[in-house]
Amino acid sequence: MLTAQTKSGTILNLGKEYNKENLADIRSKEVFFCPACGERVSLKLGTQRINHFAHRSGTVCRDFYENETIYHMKGKLQLYQWLVWQGIPAELEFYDPIIKQRPDIVFRYGEEKYALEYQCSPISEEIFIKRTEVYYQQNYNPLWIIGSKHIKAKRNNIFSLSNFVYSFLRKTKDNQLMLPSYCPEEKQFKILSSVRPYSTKNATANITHHLIDKTEIEELLAPQIIHYFNFFKWSLEMEKFMLNWSLHPNPELNRFLREIYVNNLNLYLLPPEIGIPSRRSLFIQTPAFIWQTYFYLDVLQNKIPKELIDLKEVERHFNKRILKNEIIIRRVPQLKNEKSFHAVKEYLFQLEKLGIVIKRSETVFQLRSRISIPKSNREKEERRKEFYQKYGSLLEKI
Ligand SMILES: [Zn+2]
Incomplete structure (x- = not known):
């Protein structure tokens, strides 16, 4: 995870800019706690890996957040910084005690409060549905974005899509169906549209690429959809x-x-x-x-x-x-x-x-x-x- 609480209760957010020397200095003087479960966590700094907090082994929270891969943390960080860069009020790993959930990012845009979940490891359909419903009940607009590595292109315009992938389908602001994904390595959104399955697993679809540096939130919520279908x-x-x-x-x-x-x-x-x-x-x-x-x-x-x-x-x-x-x-x-x-x-x-x-x-x-x-x-x-x-x-x- 990318945020932790200090002894005084303030949140240290690794999504904001901290250079490694600064962080090493803070680490030598501070102890850190997980905002969700309250347990001690350690700050890991590395040259290869991205800076993050980790639970100690054996904690209940561990499975939930620690299975986070570098791919996931990188993507989450980039998405957060992308929102901040646009001047959108955003909170990284905001723990909402009412719903006892911690969406990757909470942000406000227009009249809406969004819960952005950047999901890179498969979760069960039940958990997906339950989390989504809780968000709706608490007036969050859920925005699930899948890690692009799950979008498997077999050939041009032919994709192999699991039920997990289909869960990410949503409507654009103008009522089109789309499936948003993000790749932290290529730093781009990849959006599927016109998905037409011909079997349980396979479908024809169109894919558009949107470099994160050149994309604004509006383009993600209401992308130009290609209606091409052969x-x-x-x-x-x-x-x-x-x-x-x-x-x-x-x-x-x-x-x-x-x-x-x-x-x-x-x-x-x-x-x-x-x-x-x-x-x-x-x-x-x-x-x-x-x-x-x-x-x-x-x-x-x-x-x-x-x-x-x-x-x-x-x-x-x-x-x-x-x-x-x-x-x-x-x-x-x-x-x-x-x-x-x-x-x-x-x-x-x-x-x-x-x-x-x-x-x-x-x-x-x-x-x-x-x-x-x-x-x-x-x-x-x-x-x-x-x-x-x-x-x-x-x-x-x-
Ligand atoms: Zn925890």
């Missing part, structure tokens, strides 16, 4: 994933294959209308081609043109699948007002563009034409080709 590329990745997935039997796959088999479907002959992304499809962890197949089976398969589709009915089926663990939703703590069912609604809007359904009212759609299921690989390929040509750019717009 549907063709996404589909190719999804197909590749689907093929690979089908070659490695697992319970999820077996259950899915069994169900589509009894319904005369074949994984390799799914129509192009099944397995398309939308802005909110990331709120469902189950890959789009799976939950959209379930949607087809539950809602569309037995309907004839002109028949009505009630959203309540759709939602009921969706919730049933969730209860049976056939569809898994993704929990995104900083976006608790977003419902995974919105992704299903967006899918219906996509189907409207494709001429499959028509919106009749806020809650009712009508089937316009049935989705035809390809009967051979050749037919499937032809349908796909035609589909991309006709609808590719249309589907990139949501």
Whole structure:
């Protein structure tokens, strides 16, 4: 950690400028205490490592703060100095006794009080959600920033993202979804946007780089988002994933294959209308081609043109699948007002563009034409080709 209390109760903040000689001098005359647990801590000064305070072994607090890596401390320090440099009132490792939490940085900007958590080591979903909720209850605006090393690019615009990474998704001031990360080595923010998962772990996304020296807080809270999305590329990745997935039997796959088999479907002959992304499809962890197949089976398969589709009915089926663990939703703590069912609604809007359904009212759609299921690989390929040509750019717009 970067702050400690002295005997007289003042806080020594290593984020403010202290040169090493000064600190060595203070260290020879002072004792230091952890502001959170009150135990003695020692001031570590080094040429390689960054100056920091450390608990002695065996303290309860230790695991909490000591697992802090240099990477984390460096980043926290840089973020703190970055805020101070902009004249923003900020406190490093401010211990709030009411919530018994110590966010990395607390700062005030505009009308808001922010709790900035720069997280570099994975924590459980439960802890993440709990901390976030406590912040909301105490009128903090939580701002979680992940260490960039967790953002793994597989190829250009293709990322491998764990559920831990997805937890950092938040909304920009103008309601776009973004995922902020920071790298203390490169001294830059890396912001992901337009995240479109094609499998549980993999997604296409855009990434923008913002050097900390050239970035102001406003640019982090409301960054210019690139809306670029390539549907063709996404589909190719999804197909590749689907093929690979089908070659490695697992319970999820077996259950899915069994169900589509009894319904005369074949994984390799799914129509192009099944397995398309939308802005909110990331709120469902189950890959789009799976939950959209379930949607087809539950809602569309037995309907004839002109028949009505009630959203309540759709939602009921969706919730049933969730209860049976056939569809898994993704929990995104900083976006608790977003419902995974919105992704299903967006899918219906996509189907409207494709001429499959028509919106009749806020809650009712009508089937316009049935989705035809390809009967051979050749037919499937032809349908796909035609589909991309006709609808590719249309589907990139949501
Ligand atoms: Zn402590």
